Amino acid sequence: MADGSSFNVKLHIYDLSKGLARQLSPLMLGKQVEGIWHTSVVVYGEEFFFGGGGIMSCFPGCTILGMPDSTVDLGNSEVPRDLFLEYLSSLRESTYRPEKYHLFEHNCNTFSSEIAQFLTGTRIPSYITDLPSEVLSTPFGQALRPLLESVTIAPSGNNGMNGYGQR
Template structure:
């Protein structure tokens, strides 16, 4: 690996704490295994998108969600850290500003998908990105939409510091 390369993973968290797996069949009429939040881990930090502050970063597994349910290896990026930070900064100013967040249509999983493809050319698992539409297509999904949209993940900080070096 060159000095600019970094392993890339998607960290997957179940916001329902197992309730989706246990109760979805009876409530939705279809089985879902979790209500997924994702973050991309690269250059020693976890990057994610939320509706409170937009793009955030923290130590891997450092959100209020604790340890991820699953870690998916996406490969290694050869994108230099400073190019990655420029890319994130551009996203933070355009398509992933805090006010653009929508739990079902423009969320952390859309962010993780886009960043994963930028860094590795690979996408995050499709069952994660298709979940909102799967849920909304059920009668109960339409009923719970206002409640679910109030969920946000916090616990990071802005990744845009004056340094062009990866965090330790």
């Protein structure tokens, strides 16, 4: 039952290339790419993300990636923390198991967008979710696809939390 509480929801955006995508993409891809994005959702004092280790959480800014390159305010949610954790538990058992991670089609950004939709009714910015298809539409992206598909990204939290909601 809702008690009228409202929880701020933020999107943490990390550039995994640390600026290299912006510099090298015109030469390599023939188009400008601003970054190689990893995202997570911050709500209830935790940062939630999906990678090769499944759904994880840590204190905000405590993943191996450090502080985010940018933060987007996604608005507020009336969803109570317990209900959200139940939702995450169901996703962890089905859609977002570790072996379901796929760099292009089912990744951290897919997860962040779905979580944002559940909490606020809005998805994350399309420039993030459209990036894989943009890269793969280039000849260089097609040539690199086999190598890139073997990559698993698992930005671990460094505070000892190996699941979520364990505070």
